[in-house]
Amino acid sequence: MANFAALRNRFDDSNEDIENTDYVPDDAINQMHRYRDALIRLSGSDIALSSNNSTSQKTKKSRPVFGAFALYPGYFDQTQEQNPYAKAIEEVGIGAFALLPSQTESNYCGHQWLLEFLQAQIGIVSSAQAEQTDDVMYAVAGMAERLYVQEAARIPYYGMRQVLYPDLTMTVALGGQRGRDKSYFAAFEQGTARWYHLPQSTFLQKFKQHIAEEIRYLALASTSDTQSATKKIDKLWPVKRVVVLPRYAISDEQSGKKSSANALYYLFELGRPLTLQSAVTNVPHQPIRNSMKLTTLTRLESVTKFAEVEKVYEEAMV
Structure with a gap:
């Protein structure tokens, strides 16, 4: 697996001071790659037919995780600056979010990047919508499609094609x-x-x-x-x-x-x-x-x- 420092340089098209910028340790990002690739969902939805014509449930494996993100105590003015991992998150689904609460600056928001990211992925359901089961189910289906159309979630294994609807x-x-x-x-x-x-x-x-x-x-x-x-x-x-x-x-x-x-x-x-x-x-x-x-x-x-x-x-x- 390639060191993330090289990937970070690839996505970074500015002249940031790498030595003095609050980046997460590279090894933490590398662990995010390992965690995402290791998570496998097991289900028993497939039915297998044995040689004696008896049926049994066959374990079906899938990868339900489209990204992995490290949360770390990094300080940025999140109302004015862009997350240095934004491009990596968009393209490969691996990155980090700085979280650093402040007791001295009343206008400082140390979780804005993460909040905006989650709202973009999940959406915002109003209290009126939450009371309607059909609306919530529609919102969940829409969220699944929003996640899928991101390039980071759509990168297939080499030599394979990945589609949401087979027909x-x-x-x-x-x-x-x-x-x-x-x-x-x-x-x-x-x-x-x-x-x-x-x-x-x-x-x-x-x-x-x-x-x-x-x-x-x-x-x-x-x-x-x-x-x-x-x-x-x-x-x-x-x-x-x-x-x-x-x-x-x-x-x-x-x-x-x-x-x-x-x-x-x-x-x-x-x-x-x-x-x-x-x-x-x-x-x-x-x-x-x-x-x-x-x-x-x-x-x-x-x-x-x-x-x-x-x-x-x-x-x-x-």
Whole structure:
């Protein structure tokens, strides 16, 4: 494990006096790494089938801790200064908070950094909300998503991918037909399309950037047979991969028409589509961001109107 002094220098882009600044001892930070990595949650939710067809409960392991922080007696004017560990906490989830009460300065707040951090993670529930069980449960679910979207909590093991929703689905309308080859739209109708492109600027108006890597299905809305002013979703397209390319690098086969624009686009490579038992109708398409929602495969399968599509991952929205 790398010494935290090197990591601290990496995150420190100011010229602080390291010798005279109240930093926590480096070994305390190194211990935070060890504590976080050692904490494992055991649960018995998995059922194992033995060779004689009997069942037994199988222990399931997970890592529920997203950060570890040392509390130490360091003195800072926390109303005016920034926590020297703020960048490390944001990026890797390891750091420290100075806590030093004062009996001589009435306006000194020695816990402001820690208080603001906890409020940002947990939120503030009013006394009125606390009386409503449903509101509290909603707040807890929202907190879980807020914690997950932080980069420090989303760093996976090498060679692995980490997602919050394994069937995360994005609804979005196909582009307009003007100037595009008819065969482009025919491929979506026939289930043979292999590509979908979307301006990165449009995506980032709705969702945070890392979400593009987590999308597992695209629910692409095409022009409705019965209501030409709206679109419908009748297929779900598995996403094999997504890349960011300038528009001119996307071929006419992939987009329906060639362009020389430099704007960045997400290009999704698609697998063979799944057909919905009941199409989702009344999908708006002007502007295209009105058709964009994050949901899940199971939620999309249970509705027939776009307005009924339940959204997830609210914390990932801009």
